Amino acid sequence: MSAVALDHVTLRVGSRTLLEELTLEVAEREHLLVVGPSGSGKTTLLRTIAGLAVPSSGELSLFGAKASEGSRVLVPAERRRIGFLFQNGALWPHMSAARQIEFVLEQAGIAARERARRASELLEWVELRGFEQRMPATLSGGEAQRVALARALAVEPKLLLLDEPLGPLDFELRSALLAKLGELQQRLGLTIVHVTHAPDEARAIATRTLRLRGGRIEESR
């Protein structure tokens, strides 16, 4: 069974076509690297899989269940249980590091005490023990991105979408986060779709690379 299956998915906004007749399968436990120039549709592809962008036509299935058909959304974004690591982390500015994670767990109906325990556990896993009460404005780029990763994992996703996760980080932090991602995939058996404009860095841990151009697949290897 494919983790993600797109069947002739097209996405238009006004007169612009952002994705065109895209057909793609991502196997379970695969780490797919999506590369391409700016405006090629990389982020749009992630947003479509996540349910944040609605296709104009085509079908999208997640782990065998149809998530959207044409422009009809069958499973909305908030019910897809997908982890999404945004380009800039997208940390909520008014919540501490622990609160970011607890908010996610609260949505899943987990009791308050359990939420605090799991938030600490996740922060420890991303090597941010003791950062529970730190606010986003006080975190460095690397720390913020690791909090965002912990938050994305809080939904216990089977699919993790990464939108240029290494973008704002320096070389050392990039290597550390890449190692963490490799470990994550090994340990949890996650499927990862990873968008980047710097493919060389992540190629070592990726299982396949997909090149997009103008909303179409140019190359897959």
Add this chain to the structure above:
Amino acid sequence: MSRPLVLVAAALFALLGLAPLAVMAARVTPEDLTALFTLNAATLLGRTAVYGLGVALLALALGVPFGFLTARTDMPLASALRPLGVVPLFLPPMMLAMVWTAVAEMRGAPAAYFVSALSTFPLVAVFAARAFERIDGRLEDAARLVGGTRAVLRATLPLALPPALCGACLAFVFTINDFSVPDYVSWLGLPKFSIYADSIYATWRIDASPGRAVAMALPLLVLTLLMLLPALALRRRGALASIAPDFRSPARIALGPWRWPAFAFCAGLIALGAFLPLGRLLWEAGGGPRGWSTSELAAAFSMALERSRGDVRNSVVSALVTATACVALGLVLGHALERAKRGRALEPLLVLPLAVPAVLFGIGIIVLWNRDATAALYDSNALVSVLLTGRFVVFAALISAGAVASLDPSLEDAARMAGAGPLQRLTRIVAPALRSSLAGGFVLVFVLSLRELDATLLVPAANHTAMFRIFNQIHFGRDAFVAALALLLVFLIVLPGLLWSLFARKRLELLP
């Protein structure tokens, strides 16, 4: 955001803001429209347009330098003068008219121009100040390298000018729709200064015909929209000078020997628009020409509290309810304006209740709610909040929309991926991130509600407010009681802003 939530908010706005206008418009007959084509109406309209333009130009001439000097230069006490510059806008214009006509013996048109310019220049100043401080320092540095200060001005002025012009357009709208200042200066004696809003009030007073009142208001509505719609477009262009994630603050400009003259200009404006009027009221409350004493002052205040306790309470309760309702409704509408597909189409509808003359909106409220089925509401203080919410929700919505525009959409996307529904996202993610803007909207609506007179003048339920009491009382002679009541009202008006600046770390976002 979820469609049902937006639809509920839109339906509420339609009931509170648009229905009073719709019921009025439905009563216009072709005969009513003939009243428009008279020489008197044309003269009044022309005079009103000239008055509005004149005041807007004066506000621009005073507000742009004030905004620039307080936001960008090393002028002494710049950071203290900047918030104080808003105070003249908060004071009821009629109160300024009361004081300046007494202090300077001003009458007729000059008095109206002077008072309205003093009252509205902060609109330009706050827009200009925000724009000047949001110009990226690197942009200025790049211009300075190629052509010095001249190049800096040429590069940055086009970014600051649209917001300043937006403020001037709003000054025009506030001025031509304010009936209290021309009414007061005319009431004092010759020379009279009547504007178009007077004639709408007079028409209703003479024959209570909604159709004729609407017909009379149409030219003023057109005039208002002619300025309000460009103001909205300029407000959006003003977003060009907005803060990017890697924003670098511009350097403060050293004024050298001009530091103290600049201070004198800014402090002088605040003195004319706020301190002198308040000082004069304090003098009048303490006995005035009969001889000032603290015991007289205390007696005036206790009389004001004793005789107007109910009016003050009604005013405060109505303003609090209105501000709360406007912030809640404005958050949903503002979010839809910015994020929903074709949300911008809502904007002209949202400004409509503000664009119609205030007196006409008040008449619309009477026509809509004065029925057997709604008699309980019509006779209660709640009607004042209904009226004010319909009229002022646009401010809260535009402030929210501006703040939503600067909020990274991925914050909401991240909450959605976490499983949060639309209401959760709005209340747990968007609202806390926008708290200084929501507080700004609350304060602005609270202040406007407390000082509103024109829209409430004809509505019986609003006859028991502090502002109405002052309006009534000054027509029967000025005394220590009126001055004390006016000061009490001013204190309540500035209180939320004062508390915010004392206890909050973030600056209050007051701009739509």
